[in-house]
Amino acid sequence: MTTTATPAAELAVIGGSGFYELLADAERITVDTPYGEPSDAITLSEIGGRRVAFLPRHGRGHAVPPHRINYRANLWALRSLGVRQILAPCAVGSLRPELGPGTVVVPDQLVDRTSGRAQTYYERGAVHVSFADPYCAHGREAVLEAAAATGTEATDGGTMVVIQGPRFSTRAESQWYAAAGWSLVNMTGHPEAVLARELAVCYTAVALVTDHDAGIDAHQSVSQEEVFKVFAQNTERLRALVLETLDRLPKERTCGCAVTLAGLELPFELP
Numbered sequence: 001m002t003t004t005a006t007p008a009a010e011l012a013v014i015g016g017s018g019f020y021e022l023l024a025d026a027e028r029i030t031v032d033t034p035y036g037e038p039s040d041a042i043t044l045s046e047i048g049g050r051r052v053a054f055l056p057r058h059g060r061g062h063a064v065p066p067h068r069i070n071y072r073a074n075l076w077a078l079r080s081l082g083v084r085q086i087l088a089p090c091a092v093g094s095l096r097p098e099l100g101p102g103t104v105v106v107p108d109q110l111v112d113r114t115s116g117r118a119q120t121y122y123e124r125g126a127v128h129v130s131f132a133d134p135y136c137a138h139g140r141e142a143v144l145e146a147a148a149a150t151g152t153e154a155t156d157g158g159t160m161v162v163i164q165g166p167r168f169s170t171r172a173e174s175q176w177y178a179a180a181g182w183s184l185v186n187m188t189g190h191p192e193a194v195l196a197r198e199l200a201v202c203y204t205a206v207a208l209v210t211d212h213d214a215g216i217d218a219h220q221s222v223s224q225e226e227v228f229k230v231f232a233q234n235t236e237r238l239r240a241l242v243l244e245t246l247d248r249l250p251k252e253r254t255c256g257c258a259v260t261l262a263g264l265e266l267p268f269e270l271p
């Protein structure tokens with residue numbers, strides 16, 4: 001585990017499919033954790049006078065599929081560098097006809113349909129974190145402000161259902177999720193969000209719609225090729241939005257995430 005007196009980074013971006021690099025001229029470091037190795041080396045840059053860590057969720061070259069990502073190592077590594085606020089761009093399928101490919105959504109809720117993933121750091125003791133609002137309220141505001149400033153249309157709110165994958169949904173599953181009122185489907189948003197919360201780190205998802213999910217368009221089904229193509233077309237736009245958002249993240253945290261663990265007795269010391 002790497003611990004530093006001066007934080008190596010205070011902000012972080014976890015890049016998803018198609019988003020493997022934040023800035024080209026970044027310092028690369030490897031970080032080990034009690035949970036094993038993160039998805040890849042972490043790069044460090046200075047953006048707007050603040051230190052920013054970047055970790056590609058699937059590793060460079062997309063080596064790690066969603067169900068094999070070591071989410072605990074990823075979040076622990078970032079926290080150990082000093083990171084307290086995370087932006088998490090991700091590719092999503094849309095469950096709503098009005099949210100077409102290329103749409104940016106800032107979800108406000110998630111539903112966990114994954115299975116068998118390690119989703120807590122607290123294997124001992126009684127540590128139950130509040131997760132009613134899974135995303136940082138101030139982080140969400142920052143993304144929406146940045147979207148307005150950069151002329152990016154962004155939808156405020158929506159529920160993201162996180163499926164186990166790596167397969168895409170059946171039509172019936174997709175129709176069921178849509179009927180429940182949910183907007184987006186994704187494979188990595190959980191347990192990433194809850195692990196950040198368990199470490200009292202702010203976490204904000206920024207979802208890019210790459211396709212309509214299987215049950216939404218009667219004639220189409222999702223293909224991996226289509227997903228990666230839409231992501232490639234929109235990566236620069238998403239990168240610009242992320243960079244603008246970093247600049248707007250609070251300098252001092254006054255959100256609930258920061259005090260999530262207040263008064264709880266932790267079975268170990270946080271990094």
Ligand SMILES: [Zn+2]
Pocket residue numbers: 136137138139201202203253255256257258
């Ligand atoms: Zn927060």
